[in-house]
Amino acid sequence: MCSILSRLMRIDRAVAICLLLPLISAHGQVAQSSRFEITMPDAHSRPYAIANLGTEGLMIYGSVIADGEEAIELVRLDSSLTERWRGYVKLEQRSMILMVQTIEGRALFLMKDRFSKTADFTLIVVFTDHGSYTSHSIPSQIPFNPTHFLVTGSSVLIGGYFNYRPLVLHYNFSSGKSRILPGFFNEPGELDQLTANPDGTFDVVVCAKNFDRKKSLWIRNYDVQGDLVKSVVLSPTDDKHLIFGRVVRSPGGGQMVCGVYGRHIEYSRGLFLATIDEYGEYNTKYYNYAELHHFFNYMKAKREKRVKERIERRKIKGKKMKFNYRIMVNDVVPYGDQYIMLGEAFYPHYSYSNKTYAGAAFSSRTYGTPMSRGDLVFDGFQYTHAVVVGFDKTGRLIWDNSFEINDVRTFQLKQYVKIAPDNERIVLLYLFENVIRSKIIKEKEIVEGKTFDELKMKFMDDVVKARDTESSDLEHWYGSVFYASGIQQVRNAHSSGVQLNRRVYFVNKIEYR
Numbered sequence: 001m002c003s004i005l006s007r008l009m010r011i012d013r014a015v016a017i018c019l020l021l022p023l024i025s026a027h028g029q030v031a032q033s034s035r036f037e038i039t040m041p042d043a044h045s046r047p048y049a050i051a052n053l054g055t056e057g058l059m060i061y062g063s064v065i066a067d068g069e070e071a072i073e074l075v076r077l078d079s080s081l082t083e084r085w086r087g088y089v090k091l092e093q094r095s096m097i098l099m100v101q102t103i104e105g106r107a108l109f110l111m112k113d114r115f116s117k118t119a120d121f122t123l124i125v126v127f128t129d130h131g132s133y134t135s136h137s138i139p140s141q142i143p144f145n146p147t148h149f150l151v152t153g154s155s156v157l158i159g160g161y162f163n164y165r166p167l168v169l170h171y172n173f174s175s176g177k178s179r180i181l182p183g184f185f186n187e188p189g190e191l192d193q194l195t196a197n198p199d200g201t202f203d204v205v206v207c208a209k210n211f212d213r214k215k216s217l218w219i220r221n222y223d224v225q226g227d228l229v230k231s232v233v234l235s236p237t238d239d240k241h242l243i244f245g246r247v248v249r250s251p252g253g254g255q256m257v258c259g260v261y262g263r264h265i266e267y268s269r270g271l272f273l274a275t276i277d278e279y280g281e282y283n284t285k286y287y288n289y290a291e292l293h294h295f296f297n298y299m300k301a302k303r304e305k306r307v308k309e310r311i312e313r314r315k316i317k318g319k320k321m322k323f324n325y326r327i328m329v330n331d332v333v334p335y336g337d338q339y340i341m342l343g344e345a346f347y348p349h350y351s352y353s354n355k356t357y358a359g360a361a362f363s364s365r366t367y368g369t370p371m372s373r374g375d376l377v378f379d380g381f382q383y384t385h386a387v388v389v390g391f392d393k394t395g396r397l398i399w400d401n402s403f404e405i406n407d408v409r410t411f412q413l414k415q416y417v418k419i420a421p422d423n424e425r426i427v428l429l430y431l432f433e434n435v436i437r438s439k440i441i442k443e444k445e446i447v448e449g450k451t452f453d454e455l456k457m458k459f460m461d462d463v464v465k466a467r468d469t470e471s472s473d474l475e476h477w478y479g480s481v482f483y484a485s486g487i488q489q490v491r492n493a494h495s496s497g498v499q500l501n502r503r504v505y506f507v508n509k510i511e512y513r
Contacts, residue, residue, distance in 0.1 A: 029438070030453045030512065031511045034080055034082075034508075035456060036060075036077060036507045037505070037507075038506075039504050042503070046063050048485075050475070050483070050485055051107045053107070054102075055079055055478050057076065058076075058081075059102070059107050060075040060505075061073065064088075070090075070091045070093060070094075070095065071091055072089040072097065073086075076131070077507070079509075081507060081509055087131050091111070094115050095114070096114045098110045098111065098121075098146055103153075106126065106128065107128055108124070108156070109124040110122075111124060119139075119144070120137060120138060121140065121146075121158065123135070123138055123171070124136075136176070138156065138178050140169050141180075143162075144160045145161050146158050146159070147191060148191055148194050150195075152202055154172065154200060155226065165184065165187065165189070166184060166191035166206050167180055167181070168181045181220075181222060182228045183204075183218075183231060184206075187208050190208070191205075192206060192217070192245065193246060193247060195249075197249055203219060203220065203221050203247055203255075204219075204222070205218070205219050205220075206218040206220075207243070207245070210233065212235075212238075215243060216234055217242050217257065218231065219231070219233075219276070234276070236261060239263065240262070242259060243260050243266075243268050244328070245272075246341070248332045254275060254278055256276075256391075257274040257282075258271065258273055258389075260272070260343070261286060263322075268324070269288060270286055271286075271289075271292075271341070272285065273391050274395060275394060285395045287397050288322075288323075289323045293400055294400050294402045294444065298402055298405075298406060326346055327344065327387065329342075330343060330415045335390065335421050336423075337393065338392055339391055339392075339393075340389070340390055343389075344383060344386050344387070345387065346384065349381065350378055350379065351379045352375050352376055379409075380409040380411050381409065383410075385403060385404045387400070387402055388400065388401045388402065388403065388426070388428065401443070416430040416474075418474060418475065418476045420476055420479070422479075422480065425440050425441065425442050426442065430474055431455075434468075434469045435453065435454055436452070437450060438451050438453070440512075456508060459492060461492050461494045462491070462492050463490070465491075468490070469486055470487045470488075473486060480513075481510070483509055484510055486506060488506055489501070489503050490504060
């Protein structure tokens with residue numbers, strides 16, 4: 001075991017923590033109590049990222065050159081964003097960080113040689129209290145592209161693809177051995193989810209076509225040692241595809257599955273809710289988007305009214321309206337005696353331009369490749385709204401709500417809206433162009449409509465324009481606390497002992513009261 005505390009550095013004047021007075025917005029909900037900054041010397045500096053330690057704080061990490069050698073720089077912050085310690089972990093040449101997970105006072109970094117043709121991985125385990133670390137070699141007989149990383153109490157799971165076929169590598173800490181989990185390598189498919197259970201078991205969800213060429217969900221449960229215990233194939237009815245699904249454990253050993261279904265594999269027509277008992281028997285309910293009460297609230301009032309009137313006219317005739325949407329299902333979380341599903345709707349946006357189309361940064365395997373027709377080119381994914389649905393333990397839909405996000409257009413699909421439910425309310429919020437957009441609901445009711453709060457700066461005279469913020473993210477931290485992070489070009493026109501224009505990596509603590 002090595003120690004990085006011997007490499008502690010004094011906090012430079014350019015790297016500081018500023019505890020702001022509690023600043024609460026006019027509507028009395030958002031408080032930004034602290035901000036941490038790391039000055040980045042130039043536009044080519046490597047970006048940082050954050051590992052969430054829950055109530056214990058945050059771990060900022062990034063790949064740097066220290067004393068002429070490649071290393072991981074680590075900055076440990078507590079829950080008030082006060083620096084606890086700082087240090088470096090030396091890396092083998094050409095190593096790169098693939099993914100990071102945290103569990104029980106440890107931050108685990110999955111590493112790989114960026115140029116090596118071998119299939120092996122390296123796992124660096126940093127103990128967050130005091131900064132010591134260990135290193136593990138994870139052998140893999142098959143070179144594959146990793147996309148998922150999960151740590152349980154006794155093992156590590158690395159999921160990915162080999163020749164378009166999903167697989168999961170299981171590494172046991174005690175034995176130091178690794179193997180490909182049984183049940184894979186059959187047909188092409190999509191690895192949707194890896195989930196660890198409190199008892200040390202874990203679930204793997206794969207979406208693939210069944211013998212009838214209908215997209216279905218394979219839900220496999222493994223024991224602590226990585227042996228297959230149970231496999232359930234959740235199949236749709238004849239005229240449907242199960243496009244995507246999320247699974248959560250329910251009391252009594254069963255499972256709840258929530259996702260989207262459609263007539264075609266790219267566009268969904270509604271939601272499906274399935275309950276799976278401990279024996280693998282399941283029951284599935286389907287809900288067309290027209291059955292939701294608030295699904296179309298993101299539209300302008302006149303358009304929403306026309307759509308709902310068309311739905312009612314079709315109902316009178318005994319027919320259903322058919323809507324096609326692209327929706328990402330992000331979260332399924334327990335909520336009292338209910339479950340909440342959060343998803344986001346989007347569509348590819350095109351515009352006319354005289355410039356030559358050079359491509360877009362997204363997965364063509366999942367969403368199809370946008371093509372240029374004449375001077376019509378793809379210019380990003382336009383988000384429309386988030387969908388929030390509550391359902392009971394039988395899979396019966398109880399309520400629904402929505403949150404408009406029509407100001408976001410991006411070339412990279414990712415989850416924007418984050419959710420924090422408590423007993424009295426459900427907080428929904430996202431960060432875009434240096435502004436926090438938020439909404440508070442109580443099931444189908446709106447407690448507080450959409451509000452806007454700018455991120456607080458370190459100094460009173462600091463100014464950040466929308467175009468000055470890049471790579472920003474908003475993540476749920478713990479309870480009703482979130483953190484915002486990213487890179488900003490900060491402008492300051494005064495010279496009263498304050499560093500003027502500066503490029504920083506920032507972290508803001510955000511709390512809903």
